[in-house]
Amino acid sequence: MKRNSALKTLNPIIAILLVNQLLSGFFSGSMSHAAFEIRHEGGGIVLAIAILLHVILNWNWIKSSYFTKASPRKG
Secondary structure (H helix, E strand, C coil), X not given: CCHHHHHHHHHXXXXXXXXXXXXXXXXXXXXXXXXXXXXXHHHHHXXXXXXXXXXXXXXXXXXXXXXXXXXXXXX
């Protein structure tokens, strides 16, 4: 799978996982402990893995944006 195709798939998944984290955190009192563990804690692990994959796929952009020396200004 090409990098851009992977990102087009991964970005909505990250958005859905973020919404899951927010909603399960807000409504933690209305669900059982087992359901909370699956939705919030398990979802957090999956979200962390997805974000790590997102960073890996964007690493060249991150390097060029943050880890290169700025060229000296002329004038």
